[in-house]
Amino acid sequence: MMEHWYNLLPLILLMAAGVSLLAFDDWRLMLAGVAVTYFGAFLLIVQAAPAGIALIKLVTGLMASALLFVSFKDQKSEQPALAWSSLIFKVTALALVWLVMMLVAGSFQQIFPLNYETISGALIALTGGLLVLGTTKEPAKVTMGILVLYSGFDILYTPLESSILINGLLSLITMLIALVGMYISTRHESEYEE
Amino acid sequence: MSAPLLFIVLPLILAVILFAFQDRKIAVARIASIISLFLALIAFVQPIGGVLALGPVAIHFQDSLSVLGRGFFLQDGDRFILAIVYLTAAFWFWGSVAAQAPKMFVPVGLAITAVIVGALAVEPFLYAGVLVELAAILTIPMLLTKDHAAGPGILRFFVFQAIALPAILLAGWILGGSQASVSNETQLLQASIILGLGFAFWLAVFPFFPWVPLVMKESHPYTAGFILCMQSLGIVVIIIDYMNGFIWLRDTAALYPILRTVGVVMVVTGGVWAAFQQDARRLFGYVVIIENGLALVAVSMQNGAALSSLYYSFIPHLLALAIFALSLSVMMKDYPDTQYKSLKGALKSKPFAFGAMLVALFSLLGFPLLASFPSRLELFEQLASVSLISMIWLFIGIGGLYLAAARLLSAVFGDTSAQWTVTEKPGELVLFTLGVLALFVLGLFPQIVVSQLSNLMSMIPFLN
Numbered sequence: 001m002m003e004h005w006y007n008l009l010p011l012i013l014l015m016a017a018g019v020s021l022l023a024f025d026d027w028r029l030m031l032a033g034v035a036v037t038y039f040g041a042f043l044l045i046v047q048a049a050p051a052g053i054a055l056i057k058l059v060t061g062l063m064a065s066a067l068l069f070v071s072f073k074d075q076k077s078e079q080p081a082l083a084w085s086s087l088i089f090k091v092t093a094l095a096l097v098w099l100v101m102m103l104v105a106g107s108f109q110q111i112f113p114l115n116y117e118t119i120s121g122a123l124i125a126l127t128g129g130l131l132v133l134g135t136t137k138e139p140a141k142v143t144m145g146i147l148v149l150y151s152g153f154d155i156l157y158t159p160l161e162s163s164i165l166i167n168g169l170l171s172l173i174t175m176l177i178a179l180v181g182m183y184i185s186t187r188h189e190s191e192y193e194e
Numbered sequence: 195m196s197a198p199l200l201f202i203v204l205p206l207i208l209a210v211i212l213f214a215f216q217d218r219k220i221a222v223a224r225i226a227s228i229i230s231l232f233l234a235l236i237a238f239v240q241p242i243g244g245v246l247a248l249g250p251v252a253i254h255f256q257d258s259l260s261v262l263g264r265g266f267f268l269q270d271g272d273r274f275i276l277a278i279v280y281l282t283a284a285f286w287f288w289g290s291v292a293a294q295a296p297k298m299f300v301p302v303g304l305a306i307t308a309v310i311v312g313a314l315a316v317e318p319f320l321y322a323g324v325l326v327e328l329a330a331i332l333t334i335p336m337l338l339t340k341d342h343a344a345g346p347g348i349l350r351f352f353v354f355q356a357i358a359l360p361a362i363l364l365a366g367w368i369l370g371g372s373q374a375s376v377s378n379e380t381q382l383l384q385a386s387i388i389l390g391l392g393f394a395f396w397l398a399v400f401p402f403f404p405w406v407p408l409v410m411k412e413s414h415p416y417t418a419g420f421i422l423c424m425q426s427l428g429i430v431v432i433i434i435d436y437m438n439g440f441i442w443l444r445d446t447a448a449l450y451p452i453l454r455t456v457g458v459v460m461v462v463t464g465g466v467w468a469a470f471q472q473d474a475r476r477l478f479g480y481v482v483i484i485e486n487g488l489a490l491v492a493v494s495m496q497n498g499a500a501l502s503s504l505y506y507s508f509i510p511h512l513l514a515l516a517i518f519a520l521s522l523s524v525m526m527k528d529y530p531d532t533q534y535k536s537l538k539g540a541l542k543s544k545p546f547a548f549g550a551m552l553v554a555l556f557s558l559l560g561f562p563l564l565a566s567f568p569s570r571l572e573l574f575e576q577l578a579s580v581s582l583i584s585m586i587w588l589f590i591g592i593g594g595l596y597l598a599a600a601r602l603l604s605a606v607f608g609d610t611s612a613q614w615t616v617t618e619k620p621g622e623l624v625l626f627t628l629g630v631l632a633l634f635v636l637g638l639f640p641q642i643v644v645s646q647l648s649n650l651m652s653m654i655p656f657l658n
Contacts, residue, residue, distance in 0.1 A: 157367070
């Protein structure tokens with residue numbers, strides 16, 4: 001079980017970010033969720049991997065969030081009426097999935113030499129991202145879902161993989177996902193030649 | 195000078211330069227095509243590790259390039275794939291002008307080609323997934339078309355490619371760590387399942403395949419076709435790399451029936467869906483799924499003959515798909531709606547485009563005298579000796595595709611009152627004629643090509 005109770009903070013941050021992404025449609029709230037995910041991930045990664053690599057992951061994630069923010073900031077924020085039934089359903093679904101993840105996280109320790117909190121955090125972000133991807137057709141939200149999914153993957157993989165090339169490429173992929181997300185969310189005219 | 199520098203870094207640099215001049219479509223397409231052809235020729239004639247003689251200058255042609263502590267290795271055994279990849283790229287780039295592909299197609303396509311070669315060269319090979327994902331992300335902007343936001347197909351492509359990478363890297367890490375001790379079979383099984391899931395997302399294995407026809411429908415057919423072809427080629431070779439790299443995986447008897455079953459399921463689902471298809475562009479997507487399924491069946495045969503046949507089949511397969519995609523693109527200038535009902539009588543107004551499309555389709559079906567026939571025959575013989583049930587199912591799938599081809603043929607013949615006219619441009623006619631001739635030559639005289647390529651194929655380590 002939990003080795004360090006202070007790790008509850010990143011876990012709570014990751015959960016809050018998951019709720020903001022899945023349950024709300026305000027892009028500001030969702031982007032804040034993505035940024036918070038990266039911060040929570042940093043707090044977990046820095047305990048198991050070199051601080052430099054953890055910082056690079058944090059900076060890349062925040063830059064990706066900033067890129068998305070720049071592309072959305074001129075858009076009018078839609079504030080659909082809050083459907084309480086939908087909100088309760090989504091939060092309950094997330095809570096149930098996370099409960100299962102926290103129960104099985106211990107068994108993952110047989111495979112990955114990481115502490116319980118790191119594995120729990122990774123699973124929380126991974127499943128949060130997957131749930132977002134499974135419930136939306138909006139390009140912007142899909143992009144944010146993928147970023148959260150990759151953040152969960154980073155929590156798990158960065159402490160295991162010390163290669164600078166691979167970690168650099170994964171950071172590049174994060175940036176490219178944000179760039180592509182920005183492109184597909186905002187672009188209406190194409191490069192098609194007549 | 196090192197081979198990775200020539201085959202990976204140089205095309206990447208060129209892609210960046212060409213991207214800056216993408217408005218000059220014709221010049222960019224020709225330059226990229228000629229450079230790709232040059233690289234294919236180098237791969238064909240120049241042994242890696244030997245001395246590259248350029249007049250009085252002799253350059254040692256090294257096989258490795260070190261980047262940030264990891265290496266890219268291209269050895270003599272990789273020359274066959276390098277030649278195929280760059281030859282295919284040259285054909286696609288040359289045809290991009292006739293196909294009116296988006297202007298970023300050529301520079302981004304060249305970058306994707308280089309990144310896929312990088313994925314085949316990176317050591318440890320477990321990291322190939324990162325480069326394939328990089329290539330997949332680069333493709334997304336190319337797939338968007340005029341006045342359309344990203345459709346469900348493109349979004350699914352984006353999502354599935356993204357999900358595959360964590361699965362493959364994590365499974366690779368577990369399997370890499372387990373190499374020394376293979377005692378924990380449960381753990382190995384779990385890792386293999388995760389790995390299989392990752393490859394299933396990439397290769398559009400049933401039930402993760404609907405994005406393939408959707409992407410074809412939502413994107414320019416030439417661009418989407420190029421991406422699907424290059425990606426499939428790269429991933430099939432990476433699968434073989436994985437099987438070659440993990441000795442215990444290669445020696446697991448249960449792996450081969452699973453691969454065979456997955457391949458057959460892909461062929462059957464692709465064939466049945468294709469039979470009921472109403473749209474020529476979506477049909478292309480199902481053809482790609484069937485080809486990927488057949489590739490998995492060939493890998494599952496677990497012998498050199500089937501793998502040789504698979505490697506040989508890359509040439510006719512990629513050529514036929516390129517012709518199919520080019521025909522679709524040319525056809526769409528006059529028939530933007532590719533539903534069968536809108537194509538009635540189209541054969542008479544675009545005889546070369548439709549003729550080439552049908553020849554390419556029949557070649558992919560393994561029709562006698564056409565390019566894919568020898569490799570299909572070899573595969574069927576091999577499969578029949580292993581599992582007749584799988585063979586029957588495979589015939590059902592391919593039968594579905596035959597039915598789809600017959601329906602397409604019936605649709606394009608359609609209106610009998612229309613007059614025959616040739617509306618294709620001269621450049622298009624040349625490409626179609628050369629492409630169809632090549633399909634016949636490869637089918638009628640396969641030994642010519644096989645004998646030319648046998649030296650290169652004999653160097654492929656998995657085949658020996």
